[in-house]
Every structure is written in C-alpha cells, then in structure tokens.
Amino acid sequence: xxxxxxxxxxxxxxxxxxxxxxxxxxxxxxxxxxxxxxxxxxxxxxxxxxxxxxxxxxxxxxxxxxxxxxxxxxxxxxxxxxxxxxx
Numbered sequence: 001x002x003x004x005x006x007x008x009x010x011x012x013x014x015x016x017x018x019x020x021x022x023x024x025x026x027x028x029x030x031x032x033x034x035x036x037x038x039x040x041x042x043x044x045x046x047x048x049x050x051x052x053x054x055x056x057x058x059x060x061x062x063x064x065x066x067x068x069x070x071x072x073x074x075x076x077x078x079x080x081x082x083x084x085x086x087x
Contacts, residue, residue, distance in 0.1 A: 008041050014053035019062040022072035030070050 006012065007021045017039040036043070036050045050069055057063040064073035 004038075007038050013056075014039060014045065014049065015056035015060065015062075018050075018053045018072070019057045019060075022057070022063055022067070022074050025072055026074045027071070030072070032070065035069050035072070 003020055003024050007017050009017065012020075018035065021035060021038050035054075036045060036047060039045070039050065039053070047069070054063065054067055054069055054072070058065055058067055058075075061075050064075050067073045
C-alpha cells in the first residue's frame with residue numbers, strides 16, 4: 001500500500017496517519033488545511049482534532065516537538081541530535 005493510501009486510512013489512529021504523512025513531508029511548510037485534507041479527506045475531523053493528533057505523535061516521539069499542523073518534523077534519534085549539537 002502506498003503512503004498516500006495509509007494517510008487516509010481511517011482504520012489507523014489520527015496520530016499514526018499524521019506520522020505517516022510526515023514521512024513524505026518532513027520539514028516542508030504546509031498550507032493551512034493541507035494536513036487535515038490529507039488525513040481526513042471527508043473532512044469529518046475538526047481542526048482541533050488534527051492539532052491533537054500532531055501532539056499525540058509528538059508525545060509518542062514520532063515527531064519533533066517543533067512540529068505543528070503547518071510544518072511536520074520527524075523526530076531524530078537521540079544520537080543524531082547529539083551529533084548535530086556538537087557540530
């Protein structure tokens with residue numbers, strides 16, 4: 001199955017779909033509503049639900065704490081973060 005199919009798969013929790021979407025959009029700036037349209041093509045989720053899904057993905061350490069609904073950043077392993085800080 002393609003990433004795009006999994007992103008809109010309502011059998012998966014919203015935070016999982018957000019993390020999958022981030023795989024293809026890591027660090028990209030998104031237009032308002034892009035993430036919501038991608039993970040919820042039928043627009044049944046409220047914007048606060050999308051925000052909550054991003055926060056849950058952050059809490060599960062799949063996304064970096066700097067992530068928002070307008071910019072998703074994949075979490076980096078602790079060793080990679082330490083290397084970037086010392087560089």
